[in-house]
Amino acid sequence: MSVRIYNTLTRSKAPLVLLDSKRVRMYVCGMTVYDYCHLGHGRVMVAFDVVTRYLRSRGYVVEYVRNITDIDDKIIKRAQENGEPIDALTARMIEAMHEDEARLNVLRPDHEPRATAHIGDIQRMIQTLIVKGHAYAADNGDVYYRVRSFAGYGKLNNRNPDEMRSGARIEVGEAKEDPLDFVLWKAAKPGETRWPSPWGDGRPGWHIECSAMSTCCLGDSFDIHGGGPDLTFPHHENEIAQSEAATGKPYAMVWMHAGALRVNDEKMSKSLGNFFTLREVFEHHDPESVRYLLLASHYRSPISYTADSLEDARRSLVRFYTALEGVEAAAGEVDGSFAERFFAAMDDDFNTALALAALFDLVRELNRAKGESPQLAPALAFELKRLAAILGLLERAPSDFLRGEAALPLPAEEIEARIEARAQAKRSRDFATADRIRDELDSLGIVLKDGREGTSWVFDKR
Structure with a gap:
């Protein structure tokens, strides 16, 4: 079965057909680096990390580009508020972004172009658009895209420009021919970062940055363009208009x-007091649990972030790691139906929710084998880890996750000492003391598991 992907442009699923055999060229809109990454950013990071991992597991050569917007109105405003140079602010936020994605086990993209390194490419694209009649330099020093010059405008969002024009207006200081026109080059205001250009000193508009960076890295046409749910309009609509008008070629084949990520079923917003950066969440929750939560729903489905949903994610990982505990994974023959279901789910528009369901059934089979057919357990554990790794999960030693020492109510050494004291009490047939030790540990969330190899434990936060 071939990989099928839902295309926002066609509003349907279709097999992935590549422009260049098995080479997948993918561009994803990245972060505007004026602040720390929030949960919504994490959702996009993880979604396209899984797309990349899965396609590579299927034998595709993936060239993954995710840009960095390092010049923008918000960046300028934040640097002024902080009293720091723009490049100092953006460098600090980029480093923090890389730290956050590493904790989420997100692989770095192959290319991470920055807008400020592509000013020349941006200006050349703008000049091409002016020559072709799709853009114009206004008297105020701005350059605008002439929306009505592009016949396909609105096709990504299935919107008619005439309908969009209703209610649109020209803001004070703008010199547009039409309210729908958008800025490609902004004339610099006093004290702002600027670059010289044929139209005067200024800086690029946001939309043109991605058009220039994507085509510079991947060519005029490429296979997949991705991003967050809030980018379809106007950002991605404008990218299509700019890029296809400039090159005369189709831009991205699949969008x-x-x-969306919501918090307690509400839009995440600082004004509502429900805005969380990734590092704020990581202070209280294991990053792998956050990653699991982001994978537990299909990437196109909305996610509601709640304390209960994150706790469910943690408990699911406890089940996975508990099944792996005490088993030395080793390649061997196993029932192939688990992998078949996993790959069928992922082939169908990267359905991680169904893929995880297949892995849960594999966990049940592993737990059964540990008790009834121990010789099969290593191969089942190997298969579980192999498939889970495609999702970026279960890559730690089970003890590292299950014990979670940073959150333990007792030092691990003391827990081990109490377990040994319990064992000694059992050997002495002092079962009342043994039961008391178990109950004391259980009240602290330390759950004991007796087995042939001795007693293991797991910390359940409850």
Whole structure:
């Protein structure tokens, strides 16, 4: 079965057909680095990390580009508020972004172009658009894209420009021919970062940055363009208009958009007090649990982030790691139906929810084998880890996750000492003391598991 992907442009699923045999060229809109990454950013990071991992597991050569917007109105404003140079702010936020994605086990993209390194490419694309009649330099020093010059405008969002024009207006200081026109080059205001250009000193508009960076890295046409749910309009619509008008070629063949992330069923917003950066969440929750939560729903489905949903994610990982505990994974023959279901789910528009369901059934089979057919357990554990790694999960030693020493109510050494004291009490047939030790540990969330190899334990936060 071939990989099928839902295309926002066609509003349908279709097999992935590549422009260049088995080479997948994918561009994803990245972060505007004026602040720390929030949960919504994490959703997009993880979604396209899994797309990349899965396609590579299927034998595709993936060239993954995710840009960095390092010049923008928000960046300028934040640097002024902080009293720091723009490049100092963006360098600090980029480093923090890389730290956050590493904790989420997100692989770095193959290319991470920055807008400020592509000013020349941006200006050349703008000049091409002016020559072709798709853009114009206004008297105020701005350069605008002439929306009505592009016949396909609105096709990504299935919107009619005439309908969009209703209610649109020209803001004070703008010199547009039409309210729908958008800025490609902004004339610099006093004290702002600027670059010289044929139209005067200024800086690029946001939309043109991605058009220039994507085509510079991947060519005029490429296979997949991805991003967050809020980018379909106007950002991605404008990218299509700019790029196809400039090159005369189709831009991205497939458009993928991750679903929205909501907090307690409300839009995440600082004004509502429900805005969380990734590092704030990581202070209280294991990053792998956050990754699991982001994978437990299909990437196009909305996710509601709640304390209960994150706790469910943690408990699911406890089940996985508990099944792996005490088993030395080794390649061997296993029932192939688990892998078949896993790959069938992922082939169908990267359905991680169904893929995880197949892995849960594999966990049940592993737990059964540990008790009834121990010789099969190593191969089942190997298969579980192999498939889970495609999702970026279960890559730690089970003890590292299950014990979670940073959150333990007792030092691990003391827990081990109490377990040994319990064992000694049992050997002495002092079962009342043994039961008391178990109950004391259980009240602290330390759950004991007796087995042929001795007693193991797991910390259950409850």
